[in-house]
Amino acid sequence: MSAEIISAATLLFLVMDPLGNIPIFLSVLEDVPENRRMKVLLRELVLAFIVLVLLLFLGNGFMAFLQLTEHSIRIAGGIILFLIALKMVFPVKRTAWTSEEIQGEPLLVPLAIPMVAGPSAMAVVMLLSAENPDRMPEWVLALFIAWALSSLILVSANGLKRFLGKRGLVAMERLMGMLLIALSVQMLLEGISAYMARAA
Numbered sequence: 001m002s003a004e005i006i007s008a009a010t011l012l013f014l015v016m017d018p019l020g021n022i023p024i025f026l027s028v029l030e031d032v033p034e035n036r037r038m039k040v041l042l043r044e045l046v047l048a049f050i051v052l053v054l055l056l057f058l059g060n061g062f063m064a065f066l067q068l069t070e071h072s073i074r075i076a077g078g079i080i081l082f083l084i085a086l087k088m089v090f091p092v093k094r095t096a097w098t099s100e101e102i103q104g105e106p107l108l109v110p111l112a113i114p115m116v117a118g119p120s121a122m123a124v125v126m127l128l129s130a131e132n133p134d135r136m137p138e139w140v141l142a143l144f145i146a147w148a149l150s151s152l153i154l155v156s157a158n159g160l161k162r163f164l165g166k167r168g169l170v171a172m173e174r175l176m177g178m179l180l181i182a183l184s185v186q187m188l189l190e191g192i193s194a195y196m197a198r199a200a
Contacts, residue, residue, distance in 0.1 A: 004138065
């Protein structure tokens with residue numbers, strides 16, 4: 001397995017933020033009958049994966065249709081990622097979706113989108129496809145690895161919450177947030193540098 005695949009999978013795993021999503025997933029699934037929770041969770045995870053794969057393959061066409069450049073996607077992705085990372089390090093109170101806001105079982109929203117397939121994950125897969133469209137099998141593998149690890153964590157949410165405790169989850173999320181801040185700054189600087197080089 002190449003270093004590029006590992007690097008892409010690590011970045012995607014971090015932006016999916018499975019540890020930070022545990023409280024929201026548990027809250028949203030609380031009103032779902034217990035015998036349905038695992039089926040609903042797996043369905044939402046699969047839907048998130050399908051959305052990201054579609055964006056991976058259709059990202060170039062989508063960017064061309066909107067006349068977006070790689071630089072704008074990289075800069076926008078860096079800004080979004082930075083804001084998300086800041087909330088992980090300096091959290092504000094998360095507002096979970098209540099039963100009044102979601103009637104019945106969640107479908108696509110909010111678990112698949114935007115919790116797993118969020119704006120930063122979408123920006124990353126679009127950048128991967130735009131920068132190296134000839135390496136799509138590698139990007140699909142990287143995406144699958146990140147998604148599988150995230151899914152494993154979310155499927156084990158109850159056990160992890162008991163094992164790590166609230167403080168343990170918070171500490172892990174802070175660490176992931178610090179890594180994401182560094183990655184977002186790098187993404188932003190690369191986008192600005194590429195734009196200035198092209199303009200010059």
